[in-house]
Amino acid sequence: MFSKVLIANRGEIALRVIRACQELGVRTVAVYSDADARAPHVREADEAVHVGPPPSAQSYLLGDRLIEAAKRTGAEAIHPGYGFLSEREWFARAVREAGLTFVGPPAEAIEAMGSKTAARQLAIRAGTPVVPGTTEPLRDAAEAAAIAEQYGYPVLLKAAAGGGGKGMRVVRAAGEIAGALESAQREARNAFGDDAVYVEKYIEGPxxxxxxxxxxxxxxxxxxxxxxxxxxxxxxxxxxxxxxxxxxxxxxxxxxxxxxxxxxxxxxxxxxxxxxxxxxxxxxxxxxxxxxxxxxxxxxxxxxxxxxxxxxxxxxxxxxxxxxxxxxxxxxxxxxxxxxxxxxxxxxxxxxxxxxxxxxxxxxxxxxxxxxxxxxxxxxxxxxxxxxxxxxxxxxxxxxxxxxxxxxxxxxxxxxxxxxxxxxxxxxxxxxxxxxxxxxxxxxxxxxxxxxxxxxxxxxxxxxxxxxxxxxxxxxxxxxxxxxxxxxxxxxxxxxxxxx
CATH class of the missing domain: 3.30.470.20 (ATP-grasp fold, B domain)
Known part of the structure; x- marks a missing residue:
């Protein structure tokens, strides 16, 4: 078992990991932004490292800074919790390349499941049932309309790199599909930096x-x-x-x-x-x-x-x-x-x-x-x-x-x-x-x-x-x-x- 773990998160999940570590006899390192300087997870950890101002882009999302904090404090592993960098394959890979252990799946598994379209393809190969739909991003509205006609309305447009409902649009008629695709792509691009969108059959009342x-x-x-x-x-x-x-x-x-x-x-x-x-x-x-x-x-x-x-x-x-x-x-x-x-x-x-x-x-x-x-x-x-x-x-x-x-x-x-x-x-x-x-x-x-x-x-x-x-x-x-x-x-x- 590790002797020390850095928790690259905040709030309740940071406390949850700290408690698990305490029961295993593992020392913990918390990280915190200016906004969290007096937060419970900072106090409960054995050590705490300041990582930046309140905006997460300037603190909790700075992978290099988190890895440097782990190495400086002698932590052997990093637990990412959920959210923030927990599903970023580049962060898992960077942790591994720094000689530390990422408490989660291998970077390659995160990458394989990180795109909804890639995950659908993998699931199909594994024999896991998927909602009828495409496995490649849509090229344009005409392609989307043709596929929607094939499956029958309603259909669901979904951001390939999405989550939390962002980049998703239900389309119930042919006249809605061009506007819905443009809207989904715009939201996906703003939220994830990737405007790839695919289509699948919309399941009513699941x-x-x-x-x-x-x-x-x-x-x-x-x-x-x-x-x-x-x-x-x-x-x-x-x-x-x-x-x-x-x-x-x-x-x-x-x-x-x-x-x-x-x-x-x-x-x-x-x-x-x-x-x-x-x-x-x-x-x-x-x-x-x-x-x-x-x-x-x-x-x-x-x-x-x-x-x-x-x-x-x-x-x-x-x-x-x-x-x-x-x-x-x-x-x-x-x-x-x-x-x-x-x-x-x-x-x-x-x-x-x-x-x-x-x-x-x-x-x-x-x-x-x-x-x-x-x-x-x-x-x-x-x-x-x-x-x-x-x-x-x-x-x-x-x-x-x-x-x-x-x-x-x-x-x-x-x-x-x-x-x-x-x-x-x-x-x-x-x-x-x-x-x-x-x-x-x-x-x-x-x-x-x-x-x-x-x-x-x-x-x-x-x-x-x-x-x-x-x-x-x-x-x-x-x-x-x-x-x-x-x-x-x-x-x-x-x-x-x-x-x-």
Whole structure:
């Protein structure tokens, strides 16, 4: 095992890696920008190195500076977390060429899966089902129109180097395709420096289901089941769970085998995720592979009993996986809510400020992966995700009830957050039944965000939220606060789950 690891990231994922290292007896080096000088991850690491001003292009994205910091502090490996440089093959290669270990897949595997079109070609060769579409970038609108006619509308234009929904356009009629292609190419060029766009058949009403894979350098490659990630807004995941209500053991085995085949074809090692669309008939189609640890990895850890971040480090240090595929079965149910500094009732506009008060939920089966504390400054330089609230219970019904309770306990003052949005989702009949798709959230946004609430309803909700905050501070009597809980999110209180 390494003696020292540099974490080339910030916030909650930096803290997550630090904790994994501490349990392995590994010393850690944090990096920080001016904006993060007092951040928790800086304090919790054994050492910290300043890497530049707040903009990530001048700090966290400077690969040479990060490698130099690792060498200067005697770190033997670099863990990239997610985002920033985690999926940049040139960075993985530069780390290796500097004589250090990149805690992730080989640069060649990142490169093979880094382009959506290249990943589709690789998946096809591996026998993994893909959405019908092209494997080469489109030349012009005429070619796009001809292919769309072949597959039938609607079709989806997608940036080859894309992610996060950027460079994506749904086209439902021939007259829309030229403008949609130009728009997708422009957005892709601005976001990724690459305007390559391809086309695929648009699947109506699918679920987004992903398979976690884990491989070592000794030829072992396993899958750790699925995660349901269908609660999305503008292709950004907001709530994830494991397992999925739509996946049977037989389907899990088939999807897992397909993911393992794609990963092997890429020469993959370490943790990674294959993302699939799952249609209403149980057909699944490969979308892409995320060549890093995922934001939503905790739900897999909780149902599988495997510390994925520790195994990232162990695999990178040369250890062989001790698990057998038949041993890896989900136990119980886990749900994760991404707590962001956004105002859902106002179009999810970012919220900035100083966190003046923070009360965290506790109790059985509750996990908080956060990068904030009272006094933290929340700005606009980085992603708005403040933390992840995760719960685990014996059944999905109990997990939803537990998440609802934990969300009510959570209090963040000083910035707007997504907490009340998540409460509404937990209370929604569709979600409680598991009747969701990747379009579900967009179809129900007004009722889930409170955007259409009257001024009187908003006032009641604000008063109720204040009562709950006072309760956790030891304020008003429990009965008074409890009576307000139903109004705190503009919806009825959660029914009690069945016993058991």
């Amino acid at each position: 679920r987004h289901v992903e398979i976690q894979v884990l491989g070592d350098r000794h030829g072992n490659m396993l899958h750790l089941g699925e995660r349901e990630c269908s609660v999305q807004r503008r292709h950004q995941k907001m709530i994830e769970e494991a397992p999925s209500v739509a996946v049977t053991p037989e389907l899990r085995a088939r999807m897992g085998a397909a993911a393992v085949a794609a990963a092997r074809a890429a020469g993959y090692e370490n943790a990674g995720t294959c993302e699939f669309l799952l249609d209403r008939d149980g057909n699944f189609y490969f979308l892409e592979m995320n060549t890093r640890i995922q934001v939503e990895h905790p739900v897999t850890e909780l149902v599988m009993g495997v510390d994925l971040v520790q195994w990232q480090l162990r695999v990178a240090a040369g250890e062989a996986l001790p698990f057998r595929q038949e041993e890896l079965e989900p136990r119980g149910w886990a749900i994760e809510c991404r707590i962001t500094s956004e105002d859902p009732s106002n179009g999810f506009l970012p919220s900035t400020g100083r966190i003046s008060y923070l009360h965290l939920p506790t109790g059985p089966g509750v996990r908080w992966d956060g990068g904030i504390e009272a006094g933290s400054e929340v700005g606009l330089y980085y992603d708005p995700m403040l933390a992840k609230l995760i719960v685990h219970a014996r059944t999905r019904e109990l997990a939803i009830a537990r998440m609802h309770r934990a969300l009510l306990e959570l209090t963040v003052e000083g910035v707007e957050t997504s907490r009340d949005f998540h409460l509404r989702v937990m209370e929604h009949d569709d979600f409680r039944r598991g009747d969701i798709s990747i379009q579900w959230l967009e179809q129900h946004l007004p009722e889930l965000t409170g955007a259409g609430a009257s001024d009187e309803e908003k006032l009641v909700a604000a008063i109720a939220a204040a009562l709950v905050a006072d309760r956790v501070r030891g304020g008003p009597p429990r009965a008074a606060a409890g009576a307000a809980n139903g109004a705190s999110n503009g919806a009825a209180a959660m029914p009690a789950p069945a016993a058991g």
